[in-house]
Amino acid sequence: MANLQIANARKSYDNKQVLHGIDLHIEDGTFLVIVGPSGCGKSTLLRMIAGLEDITDGTISIDDEVVNDLEPSARGCAMVFQNYALYPHMSVEQNIGYPLKIAGVSKPERARKVAEAAALLELGDYLDRRPAQLSGGQRQRVAMGRAIVREPRLFLFDEPLSNLDAKLRVQMRIEIKRLHRRLSATSVFVTHDQVEAMTLADKLVVMNAGKVEQVGTPGEIYRAPASAFVAGFLGAPAMNFLPGKVLQQGNLHILPNTEIAVHSQELHQWTGREITIGIRPESLLLGKPSAEGIPAHVDLIEELGGSRVAYCRTDGPEIAVVMHGDLTVREGDRVSIGLLPEHLHFFEKTNGQRLGGGQASQQAQASRAMHVAFN
Amino acid sequence: MTTETLSLPMSTSGLQSRKKRRQANLAIAGHALMIVMSLFAVFPVYWMLVSSLRAENHIFDTALWPDAASLDNYAYALSAIPIWRMLWNTLVVSAAVTFIQLLTGIAAAYGFARWRFRFDKFVYALIGLTWLVPIQVVMIPNYLLVARMGLLDSLPALILPHFASAFAIMLLTQSMRAFPKEVLEAARMDGAGSWRTLWEVIVPNLRGIIASLAILIFISTWNEYFWPLLLSRSAENTVIQIGIQMFITQEGTSWGPLMAASSLASLPILLIYVVLQRQVIQSFMKSGIR
Numbered sequence: 001m002a003n004l005q006i007a008n009a010r011k012s013y014d015n016k017q018v019l020h021g022i023d024l025h026i027e028d029g030t031f032l033v034i035v036g037p038s039g040c041g042k043s044t045l046l047r048m049i050a051g052l053e054d055i056t057d058g059t060i061s062i063d064d065e066v067v068n069d070l071e072p073s074a075r076g077c078a079m080v081f082q083n084y085a086l087y088p089h090m091s092v093e094q095n096i097g098y099p100l101k102i103a104g105v106s107k108p109e110r111a112r113k114v115a116e117a118a119a120l121l122e123l124g125d126y127l128d129r130r131p132a133q134l135s136g137g138q139r140q141r142v143a144m145g146r147a148i149v150r151e152p153r154l155f156l157f158d159e160p161l162s163n164l165d166a167k168l169r170v171q172m173r174i175e176i177k178r179l180h181r182r183l184s185a186t187s188v189f190v191t192h193d194q195v196e197a198m199t200l201a202d203k204l205v206v207m208n209a210g211k212v213e214q215v216g217t218p219g220e221i222y223r224a225p226a227s228a229f230v231a232g233f234l235g236a237p238a239m240n241f242l243p244g245k246v247l248q249q250g251n252l253h254i255l256p257n258t259e260i261a262v263h264s265q266e267l268h269q270w271t272g273r274e275i276t277i278g279i280r281p282e283s284l285l286l287g288k289p290s291a292e293g294i295p296a297h298v299d300l301i302e303e304l305g306g307s308r309v310a311y312c313r314t315d316g317p318e319i320a321v322v323m324h325g326d327l328t329v330r331e332g333d334r335v336s337i338g339l340l341p342e343h344l345h346f347f348e349k350t351n352g353q354r355l356g357g358g359q360a361s362q363q364a365q366a367s368r369a370m371h372v373a374f375n
Numbered sequence: 376m377t378t379e380t381l382s383l384p385m386s387t388s389g390l391q392s393r394k395k396r397r398q399a400n401l402a403i404a405g406h407a408l409m410i411v412m413s414l415f416a417v418f419p420v421y422w423m424l425v426s427s428l429r430a431e432n433h434i435f436d437t438a439l440w441p442d443a444a445s446l447d448n449y450a451y452a453l454s455a456i457p458i459w460r461m462l463w464n465t466l467v468v469s470a471a472v473t474f475i476q477l478l479t480g481i482a483a484a485y486g487f488a489r490w491r492f493r494f495d496k497f498v499y500a501l502i503g504l505t506w507l508v509p510i511q512v513v514m515i516p517n518y519l520l521v522a523r524m525g526l527l528d529s530l531p532a533l534i535l536p537h538f539a540s541a542f543a544i545m546l547l548t549q550s551m552r553a554f555p556k557e558v559l560e561a562a563r564m565d566g567a568g569s570w571r572t573l574w575e576v577i578v579p580n581l582r583g584i585i586a587s588l589a590i591l592i593f594i595s596t597w598n599e600y601f602w603p604l605l606l607s608r609s610a611e612n613t614v615i616q617i618g619i620q621m622f623i624t625q626e627g628t629s630w631g632p633l634m635a636a637s638s639l640a641s642l643p644i645l646l647i648y649v650v651l652q653r654q655v656i657q658s659f660m661k662s663g664i665r
Contacts, residue, residue: 052560073566085561089579099565146565 002063002076002153002186003028004049009058011044011210018044019210021058026203029184031177035197036207037233043158045207046190050156051075062153073102078147079156082163084139086131086146092118093127096145103150117145120179137168144179155187161196173199194234198222206230224345228276228352231345237281237309237320239345244277246270252277252344256315258294262341266356275355276347282322283343286310286335293336294319301331312337420641427634434630448631449639455632456618457610458639465614466643468530469596472537476592477585480543485573487544488551489559499548506541510601518605528608536602543588550584551577583657590647590655597644615640 004026011019019041026032034042047053049060051072059066067075078099086095093114100110118124121141131139140160147155157176161169177200180187191197197204198218206213206221206229214226225231231239243255250267252260254277287293296312296319308323312335319337323329346355426434428444452458486492487499517536526532554577562572578585600616607613610621619640622633648655 050564052563072560072564077564079561079564081557081561083555083557085555085557087558087561087576087580089582098567102566102571146561150565 004032004154004186004188005059005061005064006045006049007059007061009045009048009060010056011041011048011053012056017056017210019048019056022212024205024212024215026186026188029186031180031187031189031200031202032205033189033191033197033201033203034205034207035191035194035233036213038192040207041210042190042192042207046079046156046158046188049075049154049188050077050079052079076153077156078150078152078154079158080140080143080147080160082159084131084143084163086139086142088131091128091130092123092134092142092145095131095142096123096149099146099150113149114145117149120148120182121145135168136164137172140164140172141175144176148179148183153186155185157187157189159191160189162191162193169196176200194236198234206233208233224354225278226354228278228347231278231347235280237322239278239280240284240317240319241347242277242279242316242319243274243349245274246272254294254316254339260339260341262344264341264356267346270346270355274349276349276352278345278347279339279343281309281320283340284319284321285338285340286312286321286323286327286329287338288336289334290336293338296335296337298329298331298333298335301329310335420645423634423637423641426630427638429631431629431631448635451629452622452632452635452639456621456636458615458618458636460611461613461615461618462639462643464530464612465597465616465640468533468614469593471534472596473589473592475534475538476540476543477589479539480547480588481573481578481585483539483544484547484551485569485577487548488554489569499545502541502544506545514602514605517602521606527606528612529606530612532606533599533603533614537596540592543592546584546588547581550581554580586654587657590651594644594647 004024006022006024009019009022010017022045024032034045036042044053048055051067051070051074055068059068061067062075062077087098090098096117097110097114100113105113114127115124118127121144123138123141123145126134126138126142131142134142143160160176161172164172173196176189180200189196189200191200201218203215204218204221205215208229214221214230221230222234225234225239228241232241245253245255246267247253247259248271250262250264250271252262252267254260285293286298289295294314294316296314298310299313299318300311301323302309302311308327310321310323310329312319312321314337321337329335347353348355425439425441427448428446429436429441430443430445430447433441483502487495513536521527521532521535524532526535558576558580559572562576567576598616599614600620603614603617604620607617610618615636619633619636622629622636
């Protein structure tokens with residue numbers, strides 16, 4: 001176990017900066033997940049921690065030791081790669097034991113440690129097989145075994161589940177979580193999959209365009225996203241964004257033609273300003289057409305089994321609404337979309353930064369909640 | 376509508392059977408052509424063997440099998456020149472050249488594939504260009520060099536100019552460049568240095584291409600004629616290709632013994648073809664030689 005400190009880490013390729021001063025502190029035993037879209041620099045950051053990429057500026061310290069100039073093997077990190085990166089010509093046993101062989105561990109000791117790791121990962125029956133004879137999930141377990149056997153200070157995972165099918169991905173996700181509980185090893189996990197990120201992380205880092213957008217627990221980030229980017233990135237279906245204007249008394253005008261009373265003290269200070277209003281699809285309510293709410297018609301319904309998502313056309317942007325229960329809404333129906341003021345998020349129109357501290361609910365007095373059920 | 380739907384399956388099946396017949400005919404024609412081409416390729420080898428069994432006065436007979444086949448030509452060839460010694464020399468030279476070219480090829484290819492250094496592309500292009508230089512251009516400088524080293528009429532002189540092969544370096548460089556980068560990074564994370572990564576991770580995974588390359592180098596060295604001809608002075612220190620040539624004299628050509636010696640010289644290569652048939656074909660495919 002180890003703590004990891006990243007201070008003002010920068011990375012440039014041919015004078016083009018791809019990481020713009022990353023600061024992170026990861027405590028002993030934390031499972032940190034770095035999430036972000038493709039090209040945001042998350043894998044580059046992980047590779048810099050591993051020592052596979054040079055650090056242009058800043059420092060990376062493991063257990064208060066600056067490791068900038070240390071070879072990857074000297075940093076005490078073990079990495080699980082996206083494509084497993086197993087040695088094709090070696091058996092499972094040889095693959096897991098290879099780092100120990102290089103370290104000069106004696107054969108009997110090596111065999112003992114490999115057997116332990118194989119038992120932990122339920123690979124005991126496959127020790128003689130070559131990687132080509134294994135399924136994707138088994139290969140990924142071998143890659144984890146190779147990491148575990150080294151007893152590293154830090155586990156690094158570079159999108160290790162993205163090559164697996166959906167079912168196996170869920171299974172492996174649970175296995176990784178259990179493994180982490182058992183080993184309590186400090187881990188850094190990179191993914192672009194928000195479900196993986198939310199379910200695995202003790203601490204979540206959302207990155208965008210080479211910068212850290214927000215750090216926090218998955219719950220904190222979901223409930224109070226620091227920017228419109230974070231809000232839109234986490235959550236499926238994605239958060240709806242509506243253009244709006246703050247009126248007198250902290251009320252809102254949702255463009256083009258809906259007004260909603262929020263009575264927020266916080267909103268009051270931005271009276272007259274144009275903002276972006278964010279609301280998650282599960283926080284919206286569909287009702288019969290009425291003067292209240294946003295008038296819309298249902299364009300498409302997606303069936304998800306436990307719930308359904310209605311994509312509604314309005315005079316403004318398209319709005320996604322998660323429908324629970326037995327709402328008998330059909331495609332083409334005219335509806336009203338009801339907003340619960342306590343579930344609204346407010347962002348600067350220009351730079352997408354969150355306005356105010358917490359969620360609207362902390363200040364807002366729900367003036368009304370429209371909920372007219374379809375029957 | 377009804378007529379259309381009824382007639383459609385019939386016409387489709389008719390079309391399909393006609394298509395199948397056409398494909399079968401094409402396959403038969405293709406195979407016939409390949410059989411004819413194979414006969415063209417195999418016939419000279421067969422004729423060499425048959426000629427080696429003919430008596431001297433029947434050497435130009437056109438019968439497909441001699442009336443009285445004998446091994447006299449073999450007996451004469453074996454007594455006229457030290458064929459076994461020459462075969463051994465050829466084997467030593469071919470094996471040594473194969474081993475050395477693979478060794479230098481692997482090392483050079485690893486350098487080109489793994490690291491970026493100043494003028495790397497230029498050096499790589501230069502190596503590529505040496506492949507285009509015919510032996511006639513370099514034979515005099517090479518000859519002088521070997522002579523000054525006092526190696527004329529010796530086996531090391533036959534090996535020395537073949538220490539590195541542009542073809543081997545380029546083929547291996549391409550293979551190593553295509554090697555999964557993540558596996559190399561995994562080895563680096565596991566603590567393997569460059570040397571260890573090369574011999575324990577890359578080379579075992581390039582066994583196929585290395586074996587193919589070895590076969591190609593071995594065959595081409597075995598068949599080498601010009602350079603040994605230039606250097607050899609004595610029958611004991613030369614290779615079989617020069618031995619064969621000894622039956623061509625100013626007085627005339629002893630076709631029977633020449634064919635017998637040629638048959639013996641071809642034997643190891645024929646054995647390689649027979650035993651490693653699949654690998655030989657693969658080696659030609661992989662190297663892009665047809």
